Amino acid sequence: MTDVKAYAAFDPKKPLGPFKISRRDTNSKDVSIEIKYCGVCHSDIHQARDEWGGAIFPMVPGHEIVGLVSSVGSKVTKFKKGDKVGVGCLVNSCRDCSACREGLEQFCEKGMVGTYNSRDKDGTVTYGGYSTQITVNEDFVLRIPQSMPLDGAAPLLCAGITTYSPLKHWGAGPGKKVAIVGLGGLGHMGVKIAHALGAHVTVLSHSSKKQEDAKRLGADEFYSTADEAVFTTLGNTFDLIINTVSVKLDLNKYLGLLKRDSHMVLLGVPESPPELSAGSLIHNRRSLAGSLIGGLPETQEMLDFCGNHGITSDIETIRMDQINEAFDRMIKGDVRYRFVIDAKTI
Ligand code: NAP
Ligand code: ZN
Ligand code: ZN
Secondary structure, eight states, rough: OEEEEEEOOTTTTEEEOOEEEOOOOTTEEEEEEEEEEEEEHHHHHHHHSSSSOOSSSSSSOOOOOOEEEEEEEOOOSSSSSEEEEOOOOOOOOOOOOOHHHHOOOOGGGOOOOEEESSOTTTTTOOOOOOEEEEEEGGGGGGOOOOSSSSSHHHHGGGGGHHHHHHHHHTTOOOOOOOEEESSHHHHHHHHHHHHTOOOOEEEEESSSSTHHHHHHHTTSSSTTSSSTHHHHHHHTTTEEEEOSSSOOHHHHHHHTTTTEEEEEEEOOSSSOOOOOHHHHGGGGGEEEOOOOOHHHHHHHHHHHHHHHHHHOOOEEOGGGGGGGHHHHHHHTOOOSEEEEEEEEOO
16 A cells, blocks of 8 residues: 545535545556646535535545556556556446446446545545545556647546537537537536537527637637526527536526427536426427436547547646635636646645
8 A cells, every 4th residue: 555645525514635545556457647637526526515415534536637657567458657647537337237348337237436435346435636646447547648738638537528428429510509508617628529529519608708718619609698588599499408507507498498309418416406397398309318427438539539639628727725715716617617736736
């Protein structure tokens, strides 16, 4: 075991602070990674504040991890010392159920093991990327394209794959009108990726503050939903709506923006459940769906796609001791568009 510096949440109501964790020795199929950067996802806030229930404290958040391989086990075939790698939201699964066999490890029928706030198969609590080192089985390690800067690549490990997966699954591409609701960490990656896939992209934001940014990021159109008229003007417009908002919205209004036989996909996980009227779905035979991160093969596909299209995240790098302020700023929407922790400062 190796002692490693980290930052942890100790209690839902208290600020995060320094913490020491132990990382396991590098087993034969393990890759040990010197963490360089870790993105700050809104899920880190939801979990550190126990908004979803069942949190395990102390908790070391962070599932947008990038770094360099520091050592590999004797049976590792895919990676070598010095490689640029990433770790996303999951670090283990059964590998045997139908979901795992199809590369959809996030839906493992025996339960996937999250990168943090989770228990591994041997019962140990997992600790995430707000730390300087992590040891992960090679099957759960991703390759970062050489051309990509590590800091801007970090948010792809969650925000990137979480938006790429539903965009691909529901066929975003040329001739399709896609709306991204909420221009935050997930939303800004959704805009970049949907644009690169060739879709016509509209951003629906709760104020007009991010209008210029939305266009720069690749949106064709922008609307502030503070103007209620938008819900009439844009009725029956979209083939696909990707909803990334972290708070409860009136989904019925957004469902009205879908064309016949079209889908709205929920990515955001607010503390309280939505209220739905059947009428919003039965008219125009609309569907409401959800999507959870992505499996390992698709995460690698997304990283390669982003590498080929020159896509990274727009980031603001922070020191580890700025994390509590960063959480507060994120809740206020004061981040353009992802905080990334510099692991040197831990
Ligand atoms: P984020 O960076 O904080 O972005 C959330 C966006 O929601 C904000 O930028 C804002 O966009 C909008 N928003 C915030 N407060 C609002 C309010 N009061 N009214 C209306 N809109 C508001 O968060 P994130 O990291 O992108 O994560 C978003 C959500 O997705 C979180 O709930 C997170 O837990 C969840 N998530 C899910 C998955 C998954 O696999 N499904 C993966 C990662 C994260 P505008 O200013 O443009 O309105
Ligand atoms: Zn996340
Ligand atoms: Zn499985």
